[in-house]
Amino acid sequence: MGLAAVGAACKEDRHGQSFADIRYSIRRKTRRFPRQGLVRSRLTLTKYVINGGKTLNGEVTISGAKNAAVAIVPAALLADGPVRLENVPKIIDVTLQMEIMRELGAQIRQINATTVEIQNTQNPSLKPHELERKLRASYYLLGVLLGKYGFAEVAMPGGCNFGGVRPIDQHIKGFEALGAKVTLPKGGYIRVEAPEDGLHGAHIYFDVVTVGATMNIMLAAVLAKGQTIMENCAKEPHIVDLANFLNAMGADVKGAGTDVIKIRGVESLHGGSYSIIPDQIEAGTFMAAVAACGGSVLVKNVIPRHLECITAKLREMSVEVTEFDDAVLVRREGKLTKTNIKTLPYPGFPTDMQPQMTTALCLAEGTSIITEGIWGSRYRYTEELTRMGANIHVDGAIAVVEGVRELNGAPVRAHDLRAGAAMVIAGLAAKGVTEVEQVQNIERGYETLVEKFVALGADMYRSEIPESAENK
Ligand code: EPU
Numbered sequence: 001m002g003l004a005a006v007g008a009a010c011k012e013d014r015h016g017q018s019f020a021d022i023r024y025s026i027r028r029k030t031r032r033f034p035r036q037g038l039v040r041s042r043l044t045l046t047k048y049v050i051n052g053g054k055t056l057n058g059e060v061t062i063s064g065a066k067n068a069a070v071a072i073v074p075a076a077l078l079a080d081g082p083v084r085l086e087n088v089p090k091i092i093d094v095t096l097q098m099e100i101m102r103e104l105g106a107q108i109r110q111i112n113a114t115t116v117e118i119q120n121t122q123n124p125s126l127k128p129h130e131l132e133r134k135l136r137a138s139y140y141l142l143g144v145l146l147g148k149y150g151f152a153e154v155a156m157p158g159g160c161n162f163g164g165v166r167p168i169d170q171h172i173k174g175f176e177a178l179g180a181k182v183t184l185p186k187g188g189y190i191r192v193e194a195p196e197d198g199l200h201g202a203h204i205y206f207d208v209v210t211v212g213a214t215m216n217i218m219l220a221a222v223l224a225k226g227q228t229i230m231e232n233c234a235k236e237p238h239i240v241d242l243a244n245f246l247n248a249m250g251a252d253v254k255g256a257g258t259d260v261i262k263i264r265g266v267e268s269l270h271g272g273s274y275s276i277i278p279d280q281i282e283a284g285t286f287m288a289a290v291a292a293c294g295g296s297v298l299v300k301n302v303i304p305r306h307l308e309c310i311t312a313k314l315r316e317m318s319v320e321v322t323e324f325d326d327a328v329l330v331r332r333e334g335k336l337t338k339t340n341i342k343t344l345p346y347p348g349f350p351t352d353m354q355p356q357m358t359t360a361l362c363l364a365e366g367t368s369i370i371t372e373g374i375w376g377s378r379y380r381y382t383e384e385l386t387r388m389g390a391n392i393h394v395d396g397a398i399a400v401v402e403g404v405r406e407l408n409g410a411p412v413r414a415h416d417l418r419a420g421a422a423m424v425i426a427g428l429a430a431k432g433v434t435e436v437e438q439v440q441n442i443e444r445g446y447e448t449l450v451e452k453f454v455a456l457g458a459d460m461y462r463s464e465i466p467e468s469a470e471n472k
Helices: 002-010 066-078 092-104 136-148 169-177 210-219 236-250 280-293 304-316 353-359 382-387 417-429 451-457 467-471
Strands: 018-025 042-051 056-061 084-087 107-112 116-117 130-134 151-155 182-183 190-191 202-207 229-233 252-254 263-264 271-273 295-300 320-323 327-332 369-373 391-395 396-401 411-413 433-437 459-466
Touching: 042 417, 056 280, 056 451, 066 084, 066 092, 066 116, 066 210, 066 236, 092 107, 107 263, 136 151, 136 169, 136 190, 136 210, 169 182, 169 202, 169 210, 190 229, 210 229, 210 236, 210 263, 236 252, 236 271, 252 280, 252 391, 280 295, 280 304, 280 327, 280 353, 280 417, 280 459, 304 320, 304 327, 304 369, 353 369, 353 382, 353 417, 382 391, 382 411, 382 417, 411 417, 417 451, 417 459, 451 459
Parallel strands: 056 295, 084 271, 202 229, 411 433
Antiparallel strands: 018 130, 018 151, 042 433, 042 459, 084 116, 107 116, 151 190, 182 190, 229 263, 252 263, 295 327, 320 327, 369 396, 391 396
């Protein structure tokens, strides 16, 4: 997808989520270009049309992990030599990262469908510029550019809107501990600047367990002088993947996957090859879909250990899950049964699987209780499920789900990425036709979701209607 198409897709958000502006400059090149205008083209209204009620059967191959790729792709800029990345997912969030990096001066070559080669030139002819984007993961460029060039300025990140502010105070605390000066210029930007003698190692204790800050400080610290110790770190698989990538390029990061990560700064990173891990949440989404729809699906190209918390919950719901070396077989023939879920940082149950599992539980016998432990208000999608016949009561971070016999198709919205995945699951399991709108939110993080479900026997298609025709 070209940049214009990506931009057009992102600008179609009807709920007024703020689009992230991203502004970078490199310390030695301080000329500023005027802000580019927003691309206002709204050519098509894209929907998924789902004729539900079919069981899912067959095999599906999982793509590379979004939340690893959005950090590892920009991290390639830290290396002096060419970096070849394999298993890169073709999703909007990654396409946007690469587009921004190209404008920063990087050369990015698509080697095949899932492999890219990234070369950060020694003398980048970087043009200071502004881009308007909607990308949570743009904040990883702060860590990368601060670590590599000593300066970065990026708009406050966008991404999924869970109904409240998504804070970055722990990122700021970490950068400051490394010696950076952090300021918040007018216009919603964040500027980070290293001292004259560069960043230095520090001892950082995170007040909350945060994926983003753990990864961002790691990115900034790998080229800093001396040792950085980070405590109370997040332990998600993508954190380990980022550390493995950086180490493969010559960094010295130890302890990723535990509470304490120790980083010894090195002079430079070199190029090399690296394969991104499979997407835990994409795999979990297909597993939850089989739970909701019934059938038997072999979910391939996964790391079953990363899926254990999802597997355990599905087994409690009377779904059969058989683990293989790099695949899981998910079968559901009888009735689904209730369970309770509380989302927590890894290895707890992932918040990014909460909407999909809640959707499956709408069809389980009995009463299930869901407690959201990360994003307190990630329940907006339940209003859509209620319109499909679900019986859900939400009170703050808790949702009580009374199982119903069936859901009925309806027009629904993908309020955010995982809410959108939940709507697709609901539509696949429901009687009748479901139309899912705002699917650009889904395509931010799922590669060829429609094709993958169709290959499993789903009756669904992607409909692109010129918006003017739709409005007539
Ligand atoms: N938090 C702070 N201060 C900070 C940062 C976070 O208080 O400086 C709080 C947040 O408010 C939240 C908790 O810490 O309550 C966890 O936030 P975290 O930083 O871990 O989230 P994130 O890095 O912004 C990533 C994923 C999200 C996923 C969360 C939690 C990316 C690009 N995003 O977000 O993924 O929900 O971790 O696992 O990696 C998704 O893929 O659908 C998605 C939203």
